[in-house]
Amino acid sequence: MVRLYTDGLNIGYSERLIVKDLSVQIPDKKITTIIGPNGCGKSTLLKAITRIISHQSGTVILDGENISKENTKLLAKKMAILPQTPESASGLTVGELVSYGRFPYQKGFGRLTKKDYEVIDWALDVTGTKDFKYRPVDALSGGQRQRVWIAMALAQETDIIFLDEPTTYLDMAHQLEVLELLQKLNQEQERTIVMVLHDLNQAARFADHIVALKDGEIVKSGSYEEVITQDVLRKVFNIDAVIGRDPRTNKPMCITYNLLKGVNQHEETIDPVYDLAASAY
Known part of the structure; x- marks a missing residue:
């Protein structure tokens, strides 16, 4: 079932198109993750x-x-968004x-x-932040703050929650904590979750549906098995990835990768590839 979709979406700033003629369906009651290189239009699409933000056509x-x-207000009862950098709560x-x-x-004087108080306490309880209420x-901490922002989104009582890079600036433990919370909300409350992630293995582990973007266009959209492949990652990220299986989930995972060098980034060239890890030294 699909409640939310775009049709021929064009989004840009001034004369420059960021998202081009994009048509995408968001599966209902599933976790959808959007992946792609920096500047490809992921955050722009969510907004x-x-x-x-408005779209051009x-x-x-x-x-x-x-x-x-x-x-x-009616739209805000249907969807909530947690931006990449939430406004200061100082x-x-x-x-x-x-x-x-x-x-x-809220009505009248707000x-x-x-x-309202019952829903607020419920959102705090679900996110494990009730002890922090006052x-x-x-x-x-960063992880605690992120869960509080998610609690605020939950307090909207929407069926759909958008999150722009919810694991940014968090350490590995807090990243997993936030992603497991979102998975729990999806599985136990059937919330539709749409989020932007940079970590491909996290995307494969937690998403039911993945949308891979490059230059404002969809390269591939489908299940984690269809998207986390050597061919798709070559086209999207210009890398030669080794894809294996997660021993705990049996889902695909990127074990290692090399950067493809050359004029045509979609094809391997005679130029040697090099290991990104080695290049850091």
Whole structure:
């Protein structure tokens, strides 16, 4: 089932197109991950789908309606987004920040209702941040802050949650903590999760559906088995990857890779490839 899709989407800044004639379907109640090199349009696509920025042409359809014509508060009850660099929460407690997720439901002077407080406590509980409710957000670790921001998104009570690189600046343990939380929300509450990730192995491990972008266009869209392949990674990242199997999940994983050098980045050339790890020394 597909509730959300784009049709012929063009997004740009001034005269430069970042996303070009892009048509993509987001599977409902699944985890979709968007991968691709820096500057390929991943974040731009998320911002356009969630109406943070406007698109030049094409449409974004949710539940049969063009989102550009949707009431703002009504749209905010259907989808939430956690940007790559959330706005500063300086001076706010955790509970105060999470309460902002109730904005779409507030009327009049915006006072919180009993229902609002119940949802806030539920979001804190689900994300394991209830003990931080009265602590300043600034006093938390990176992983704790990220879970609090996710709690705020949950407080919106949306079926669809977008996250732009939710593991950025987190260490390995906190990255896994955040991704396992998102997987739990998907599996236990059937939330549709759409996120941008840089780590290919994390994408393969946690996503049901992967969209690989390059230069604002889709190179491949499908299951992790269809996307995490040597051919697709060569086209998207200009690398010669060795693909194996994760011994714990049996999903594909990138074991190592070399950078392909030459004029035509889609094909191997007579120039020798070199190991990225070795090049760092």
